[in-house]
Amino acid sequence: MGNPEVKVPPQNIEAERCVLGSMMIDEEAIGTAVEILQEDWFYNEAHRTIFSALVDLYNDRKNVDLITVTDKLTAQGQLDKVGGVAYISSVIDTVPTSANVGHYANIVKEKGILRRLIKNATQIVSDSYEAKGKIEDIVDDAERLIFEVADLKQQQQSYHIKDLVKDGIEKIDYLYQRKESLTGVPTGFVDVDKMTSGLQPSDxxxxxxxxxxxxxxxxxxxxxxxxxxxxxxxxxxxxxxxxxxxxxxxxxxxxxxxxxxxxxxxxxxxxxxxxxxxxxxxxxxxxxxxxxxxxxxxxxxxxxxxxxxxxxxxxxxxxxxxxxxxxxxxxxxxxxxxxxxxxx
Missing domain, CATH: 3.40.50.300 (P-loop containing nucleotide triphosphate hydrolases)
Structure with missing residues (x-):
């Protein structure tokens, strides 16, 4: 019998290179990338190391370019491990503009989440085979591992108050047009409803x-x-x-x-x-x-x-x-x- 097919984990090396290249040609792209990504989302180990160095430089308020990045990696003893100056230069040359860094970063994140899902699902399978402990605890751990992945997909973002004010005025206008004291789920208790205007969503x-x-x-x-x-x-x-x-x-x-x-x-x-x-x-x-x-x-x-x-x-x-x-x-x-x- 032949060896079973070895499956390569989900990854997109080119998208990873595009993210790193964008971060090195435009510091604003670093801010966009760090809102979406974490180091583990990169499949390539060299890319994880480069990303970490870029974030360190950004946090230290230092310029981010070929010279500072190579200097940082040299100080960490990591430059040769990531492919040297030549590889970093090739990464910078990957993208002509940083305009699409958010798109590339989301691709990298999605692949990273899929790998985490595979890892957690494998852990669930392993725990189920070993069957150590109570069945309730095994199921709880399985649910926790799955929801952990689901939570990774959810990303809260910041909003400019201009957009929030617009939505707020629209809500006020909607309530003005309705002229109803109850705007949420009614409790059936008149005094409670007067104080709360009903139970509101997400309360x-x-x-x-x-x-x-x-x-x-x-x-x-x-x-x-x-x-x-x-x-x-x-x-x-x-x-x-x-x-x-x-x-x-x-x-x-x-x-x-x-x-x-x-x-x-x-x-x-x-x-x-x-x-x-x-x-x-x-x-x-x-x-x-x-x-x-x-x-x-x-x-x-x-x-x-x-x-x-x-x-x-x-x-x-x-x-x-x-x-x-x-x-x-x-x-x-x-x-x-x-x-x-x-x-x-």
Whole structure:
């Protein structure tokens, strides 16, 4: 049998050369490149070394050209390893202009992300074969490795305030034309809605109070109101109550039937029509319940993404943070809760 085909990892050497060449002929290109790239994104080891030297010079506010770069690499004992002055000169000659440095840098980044994905996927396969530890920990690590790659693709950028002001004025004009006090997800509590104008997109809201003060009831009422009155999609992650308990509680809430009467079975004939109507209303609502115990932030993120893609949920209710499972590497429960909050 012949040797299996050796696959070359994703890479684009020419794009790497174009990035480095652009950085050496135009210092503004360095600023563009460092916003997009990190050293590991370069496949060629010599290119990683040159990129690091360029960034060091840039950070030290020194001129970046053939002389300073070769001098820097010579001082580091790296000049011959990268191919000498001749190779650096050839890199500079690769591009006539730095105008496309952002395009070249994104190509290099995409190839680097693909290599990281291959590396992490290989680690997942290896961990699965070895099967050391609990299956939950193996799955958690797998999700973490995949989401780590997904996060690399996301790139926040800076905006000039001129562009933000334009968007801000357009938003204000939109609100002026509507003249509605509610601009976000309504809670169903008039006073809360007046103060917040509704729950706004991307808000993380933590309901805090002493035990048995009605935190869960308050949150569930918000979820019910949004799903039933406004036909919004809601995901409820219940770590304390089972899905059966939660549904029973929601039925009682909607029917205005005493929950104790339901639990004890002493219902009056007049309660049944109310419960039947509540059941019909809830059945048609876009409410999705997950009662996975000790769910991790990674698991919740994966489930929420699927629900958003398949059912366009707009509100997530989590009951409650302290019952979530954090990283096994956390040194204390306080640190673990802080990590979970940051993840949310």
């Amino acid at each position: 993380l809201i933590i309901v805090a109070a002493r035990p048995s003060m009605g935190k869960t009831a308050f949150a569930i009422t918000i979820a019910e109101n949004f799903a039933l009155k406004y036909s919004g999609g809601v995901a409820i992650f219940s770590l304390e109550m089972s899905k059966e308990q939660l549904v029973q509680r929601m039925l009682c809430s909607q029917a205005r039937v005493d929950a104790h009467k339901v639990r004890s079975g002493f219902l009056s004939p007049s309660d049944w029509p109310l419960l039947t109507k509540a059941a019909a209303d809830l059945s048609n609502a876009k409410i999705f319940i997950d009662d996975t115990p000790a769910i991790s932030a990674l698991e919740l993120r994966a489930k929420a993404r699927r629900l958003k893609a398949n059912h366009d949920i707009q509100l997530i209710l989590l009951d409650y943070i302290q019952l979530m499972r954090g990283s096994a590497r956390s040194e204390s429960r306080q640190q673990e809760i802080s990590e979970i909050s940051r993840s949310l």
